[in-house]
Amino acid sequence: MSKFKMCLSLFGTFFKIGAFTIGGGYAMLPLIQREVAEKKKWIEESTMLDIVAIAESTPGPIAINTATFVGTRACGFWGAFASTLGTALPSFIIIACLSFVLERALEYEPVVFAFNGIRAGVIALIVKALWGMAKQCPKNLFSAILAVLAFALVLGFGVNVLFVIIGGALIGLAAAIFARGREDKK
Secondary structure (H helix, E strand, O other): OOHHHHHHHHHHHHHHHHHHOOOOHHHHHHHHHHHHHHHOOOOOHHHHHHHHHHHHHOOOOHHHHHHHHHHHHHHHHHHHHHHHHHHHHHHHHHHHHHHHHHHHHOOOHHHHHHHHHHHHHHHHHHHHHHHHHHHHOOOOHHHHHHHHHHHHHHHHOOOOHHHHHHHHHHHHHHHHHHHHHHHHHO
16 A cells, blocks of 8 residues: 555544544544554554553643554654544534534533433443553553552542653563563573
């Protein structure tokens, strides 16, 4: 496939995901994973978890960051550009159109009920993304303790998520270096 066709395919795939997913980046993750790893095979499924981890730890919306990383892997700079534009453009178009009518529409009770229903669906999509990532995470005592600690720091003590991510990365790096050192001594 030529680079131009690949970029068009990336744009179209991410435009479709961006246009038909309600609930933001976390709700998009299962759709991105299904499209780019399972259907199109642009990346390995195991790589998807790494991409999500990197996308979460870099500034910006997770869906945009994920699209950028996938596009880069699939087709370099222009793939990243096409994927990012495809993800962001539908939201821009929809918000521009809705901004004219939303204020008046929220006066109608059925519209309010519809948005409440949409919120429930979004929660289900976020839980699905969480479940999918949890299935791919290492299953050992160290990972479990680190996850519980991160959860407690963020929710229990109000620690900034950025510091928890950086701390988790440093702890994971230290654990890997320690484990490699132990293996080298054997």
